[in-house]
Amino acid sequence: MSTYATEHQLARVQADQFWLTQARQLAWHTLPSLGLTTQADGQQRWFADGQLNTAYLAVDAHVDAGRGEQLALIYDSPLAGRVQKFTYNDLLEEVRRCAGLLRQLGVEKGDRVVIYMPMIPQATIAMLACARLGAIHSVVFGGFAANELAVRIDDAQPKVVLAATCGLEVNKIVQYQPLLRSALQLAEHQPEQVVVWERPEQPITEADFVRWQDLLVVAEPADCVVLQATDPLYILYTSGTTGQPKGVVRDHGGHAVALHYSMAALYDTAPGEVFWAASDVGWVVGHSYIVYAPLLRGCTTLMYEGKPVGTPDAGAFWRVVQDHRVKVLFAAPTAFRAIRKTDPDGVLIKDYDLSSLATIFMAGERLDPPTLAWTEQHSQKPVIDHWWQTETGWAITGNPLGLERFPTKAGSSCKPMPGFNVEILDGEGRICAPGVQGYIALQLPLPPGCLTTIWRNQARFESAYLKQFTGFYASGDGGYKDEDGYIFVMGRIDDVINVAGHRLSTGELEAVLGGHEMVAECAVIGVADDLKGQIPLGFAVLKDGVYPDLDDLERALVAKVRNEVGAIACLKQVMIVDRLPKTRSGKILRATMRKMADGEDYQIPSTIEDPAALDEIQQHFR
Numbered sequence: 150m151s152t153y154a155t156e157h158q159l160a161r162v163q164a165d166q167f168w169l170t171q172a173r174q175l176a177w178h179t180l181p182s183l184g185l186t187t188q189a190d191g192q193q194r195w196f197a198d199g200q201l202n203t204a205y206l207a208v209d210a211h212v213d214a215g216r217g218e219q220l221a222l223i224y225d226s227p228l229a230g231r232v233q234k235f236t237y238n239d240l241l242e243e244v245r246r247c248a249g250l251l252r253q254l255g256v257e258k259g260d261r262v263v264i265y266m267p268m269i270p271q272a273t274i275a276m277l278a279c280a281r282l283g284a285i286h287s288v289v290f291g292g293f294a295a296n297e298l299a300v301r302i303d304d305a306q307p308k309v310v311l312a313a314t315c316g317l318e319v320n321k322i323v324q325y326q327p328l329l330r331s332a333l334q335l336a337e338h339q340p341e342q343v344v345v346w347e348r349p350e351q352p353i354t355e356a357d358f359v360r361w362q363d364l365l366v367v368a369e370p371a372d373c374v375v376l377q378a379t380d381p382l383y384i385l386y387t388s389g390t391t392g393q394p395k396g397v398v399r400d401h402g403g404h405a406v407a408l409h410y411s412m413a414a415l416y417d418t419a420p421g422e423v424f425w426a427a428s429d430v431g432w433v434v435g436h437s438y439i440v441y442a443p444l445l446r447g448c449t450t451l452m453y454e455g456k457p458v459g460t461p462d463a464g465a466f467w468r469v470v471q472d473h474r475v476k477v478l479f480a481a482p483t484a485f486r487a488i489r490k491t492d493p494d495g496v497l498i499k500d501y502d503l504s505s506l507a508t509i510f511m512a513g514e515r516l517d518p519p520t521l522a523w524t525e526q527h528s529q530k531p532v533i534d535h536w537w538q539t540e541t542g543w544a545i546t547g548n549p550l551g552l553e554r555f556p557t558k559a560g561s562s563c564k565p566m567p568g569f570n571v572e573i574l575d576g577e578g579r580i581c582a583p584g585v586q587g588y589i590a591l592q593l594p595l596p597p598g599c600l601t602t603i604w605r606n607q608a609r610f611e612s613a614y615l616k617q618f619t620g621f622y623a624s625g626d627g628g629y630k631d632e633d634g635y636i637f638v639m640g641r642i643d644d645v646i647n648v649a650g651h652r653l654s655t656g657e658l659e660a661v662l663g664g665h666e667m668v669a670e671c672a673v674i675g676v677a678d679d680l681k682g683q684i685p686l687g688f689a690v691l692k693d694g695v696y697p698d699l700d701d702l703e704r705a706l707v708a709k710v711r712n713e714v715g716a717i718a719c720l721k722q723v724m725i726v727d728r729l730p731k732t733r734s735g736k737i738l739r740a741t742m743r744k745m746a747d748g749e750d751y752q753i754p755s756t757i758e759d760p761a762a763l764d765e766i767q768q769h770f771r
């Protein structure tokens with residue numbers, strides 16, 4: 150059998166042995182003897198008798214192994230006009246002091262800390278500092294507006310909120326302090342302290358926010374707390390099908406083992422090499438592949454505070470690869486679509502030395518074949534699509550370059566990684582034949598690294614993922630498997646949409662539109678967009694007896710989403726309609742509306758309540 154087949158088979162039939170072997174590659178405090186066990190509460194956990202600390206593995210262990218002078222983190226910000234480099238020795242010092250700062254504020258094992266920050270080194274340092282103490286971090290993407298932040302503060306109930314004075318976007322400074330202020334006004338839970346990193350671009354203006362730099366001066370460096378492998382490392386909120394985001398919980402032990410394994414088996418990296426995930430620490434890609442995995446592997450990780458285009462041009466990615474000798478670049482296809490749009494002939498690529506670059510990985514949305522072909526042609530590098538989710542924390546399918554390289558098939562994210570057993574199921578849970586589309590499901594148990602529960606809501610964990618198909622995790626994605634075992638992920642089959650690699654819930658956007666005093670009911674669908682993959686489009690039905698200026702109302706609804714969810718929602722249009730097309734049981738025909746908007750063929754469901762409602766929608770698209 151090939152290396153991949155052997156490893157995949159071993160992880161399937163002797164999972165405990167396989168993963169305990171992987172676990173032994175890390176410097177545990179107490180090595181686990183147990184693989185997957187069922188706890189007293191019926192929940193399954195990896196490595197229950199192991200003890201470790203993820204921050205130790207990611208930082209201290211490399212210093213202890215004599216690699217303290219190696220670069221751990223490079224911060225490159227064309228927006229701030231700064232590059233800053235940290236060796237493992239430097240990073241250890243920063244993380245110890247930041248952990249001391251938190252301890253001084255009373256943060257202990259199990260306490261939550263919300264981190265609302267832009268892409269600056271302090272975000273990574275803060276995450277590692279929490280891990281060092283056994284505190285549970287919950288990073289909120291800096292592009293989310295006050296309401297989203299407030300919802301997360303109420304759910305995670307942090308003792309401390311860590312933030313920065315501002316984020317930097319092209320031609321604008323995103324002021325965090327007013328956003329924080331209104332989030333705290335909206336939230337029921339109030340943290341004991343709000344600590345703010347004062348950036349040179351914006352001073353602290355709020356008197357009750359504490360200056361991070363001042364606390365650091367007096368902080369006593371803190372050492373690592375010994376943790377159980379099963380202790381939670383972080384909560385990361387992601388969009389579900391309802392308005393309430395789901396707090397995905399990840400543990401210390403399984404997470405460290407899975408990510409460390411992925412760095413070798415999938416990304417084919419070795420200690421000392423430079424790994425760049427061009428994402429944001431607020432997303433799972435940032436958690437796993439900006440912060441934890443590259444550091445667990447002893448690589449140099451790169452934090453890039455910039456855009457693929459406009460900072461200053463479409464050569465930005467290639468410039469960073471050249472300047473920092475990047476070996477692996479990982480980004481979302483939308484970033485390459487943006488580069489291609491601005492530099493269609495790849496002229497700027499030729500200005501840079503890409504000899505260090507071995508591979509370009511893409512994820513976050515389906516890698517469309519034209520973007521794959523363009524990137525391969527112009528970069529002259531292998532381009533690998535891999536599929537994963539916030540919930541899994543690492544790739545479910547991919548081309549496992551460290552084990553074996555499979556030929557690329559456009560439109561496919563390749564084969565299941567060892568540990569993941571992927572099946573395509575029909576509505577009744579029967580396995581589909583090759584080539585037949587269905588629900589993509591993962592056979593239980595899940596490998597290490599995947600979510601262990603939804604924060605404070607085990608029932609939601611079970612109902613969202615485990616109830617639909619007995620013995621399987623339901624991914625929420627649809628697609629098919631071909632005769633060679635390649636997986637083709639075609640898109641979400643629920644009400645989640647993907648905007649520029651960002652996952653959004655149409656239910657959440659509907660809750661915001663529906664909150665307007667004039668709106669009786671509404672629907673949001675994701676329609677195809679050349680650059681961002683999908684963008685949301687809203688429809689609203691007004692309450693009886695209100696006759697606003699429709700243009701004004703549409704603008705107000707767009708602004709409401711921008712203010713409450715954030716600019717990244719990219720909801721640019723809301724159509725006011727007389728009624729929404731529904732089935733007789735009252736279900737809005739979102740899938741039919743989406744097909745209409747995208748100009749695809751559609752069938753009018755036989756259960757439609759009023760066909761004229763669909764005609765009205767159709768007229769809007771003419």
Ligand code: COA
Nearest residue numbers: 291292318323427428434481483484487513649650716717
């Ligand atoms: N903080 C505050 N605002 C933010 C933000 C952040 N971290 N990130 C984005 N925004 C704002 C932008 O400034 C923009 O505001 P505007 O409407 O006032 O112009 C809005 O949100 C939309 O941003 P974005 O989706 O980034 O669109 P764009 O047109 O500025 O850029 C791309 C398009 C393709 C270049 C960009 O979406 C991109 O780089 N995507 C990659 C996504 C990614 O890394 N995903 C992670 C998954 S791997």
Ligand code: AMP
Nearest residue numbers: 512513514515535536537538539638652
């Ligand atoms: P998130 O949890 O934000 O990472 O979003 C996960 C969702 O993004 C998945 O459920 C998919 O719908 C989509 N996705 C991520 N990577 C891919 C990929 N390589 N191919 C197709 N869809 C993807």
